[in-house]
Amino acid sequence: MTTGTLITVAPTGAESAKEQVPALPVTLDELLLTAKECEALGASVIHVHIRDDQARPTLDQGRLRETVAALRESTDLIVQLSSGGAVTDPEADRLAVLDAAPDMASCTMGTVNFGDDVFLNRWEFIVDLHTRMQERSILPEYEIFDLGHLTALQRLLDRHGLPYGGHVHVDFVMGVPGGMPGTTATLVAAQQMLRDLPAGTTFSATGVGRSTIAVLLASLSTGGHLRVGMEDTVTYTKGRPVESNMQLVARAVGFAQLAQRPPLTTTEARQLLFR
Numbered sequence: 334m335t336t337g338t339l340i341t342v343a344p345t346g347a348e349s350a351k352e353q354v355p356a357l358p359v360t361l362d363e364l365l366l367t368a369k370e371c372e373a374l375g376a377s378v379i380h381v382h383i384r385d386d387q388a389r390p391t392l393d394q395g396r397l398r399e400t401v402a403a404l405r406e407s408t409d410l411i412v413q414l415s416s417g418g419a420v421t422d423p424e425a426d427r428l429a430v431l432d433a434a435p436d437m438a439s440c441t442m443g444t445v446n447f448g449d450d451v452f453l454n455r456w457e458f459i460v461d462l463h464t465r466m467q468e469r470s471i472l473p474e475y476e477i478f479d480l481g482h483l484t485a486l487q488r489l490l491d492r493h494g495l496p497y498g499g500h501v502h503v504d505f506v507m508g509v510p511g512g513m514p515g516t517t518a519t520l521v522a523a524q525q526m527l528r529d530l531p532a533g534t535t536f537s538a539t540g541v542g543r544s545t546i547a548v549l550l551a552s553l554s555t556g557g558h559l560r561v562g563m564e565d566t567v568t569y570t571k572g573r574p575v576e577s578n579m580q581l582v583a584r585a586v587g588f589a590q591l592a593q594r595p596p597l598t599t600t601e602a603r604q605l606l607f608r
């Protein structure tokens with residue numbers, strides 16, 4: 334059954350430098366302003382990476398807690414913290430992200446080449462993340478960078494049970510150099526593999542870089558949801574830098590409306606994910 338569209342904004346990420354991308358929200362004030370404006374446009378989930386005073390990626394526990402509290406106070410967005418962090422972050426710090434008690438946290442389902450780097454996600458680490466989220470009533474967003482990650486997810490659920498609340502939601506992160514390509518054919522293949530996962534599993538999709546539009550259209554036309562933001566896309570059209578996260582959310586909302594799948598409200602998004 335086709336529903337409205339869950340729109341997640343991923344405003345910052347850990348990869349782009351503020352000097353190269355001045356519009357990137359890196360302070361708490363910048364993040365809150367972005368969050369409020371994206372919520373007003375139609376976003377219902379925010380995928381959060383934070384930065385330190387030098388705008389470098391950090392998993393500082395105090396800042397994470399402050400960020401979760403501030404987002405809850407200023408918005409009704411579902412707050413999803415990244416447990417992926419930066420490729421250099423140690424596993425202990427990534428697990429400790431859960432101590433900040435977000436509504437959701439990402440849980441990447443396997444190791445993937447990540448440009449010239451490696452985004453390491455060992456099986457035992459994934460199991461730790463999954464089971465700690467079960468214990469703490471945090472809903473995972475299973476991040477799928479390659480098709481085999483779906484097989485790993487099936488194995489995880491078979492061996493360790495459903496996530497908190499019982500609803501399985503995945504995000505296909507497509508077009509990372511080293512992961513699956515951001516094409517319609519790949520998204521259809523990924524979506525078909527969801528048949529092996531529990532009934533009612535939902536997915537969103539993210540096309541990194543140039544694959545943004547292809548993935549967005551493919552996801553809308555196959556009943557999927559959307560993640561957009563400057564974590565994934567810093568070029569709006571060829572040669573034109575993204576001006577703000579709002580510009581990307583507005584574009585996603587426009588496409589969703591054209592597809593007659595308007596953005597879910599935050600209340601509807603909670604019903605979808607936490608039912």
Ligand code: KMH
Nearest residue numbers: 347415416417418420439
């Ligand atoms: N920054 C990437 C290495 C996540 O947020 O969980 C990992 C990432 C995935 O962004």
Ligand code: ZN
Nearest residue numbers: 346415417564
């Ligand atoms: Zn992320």
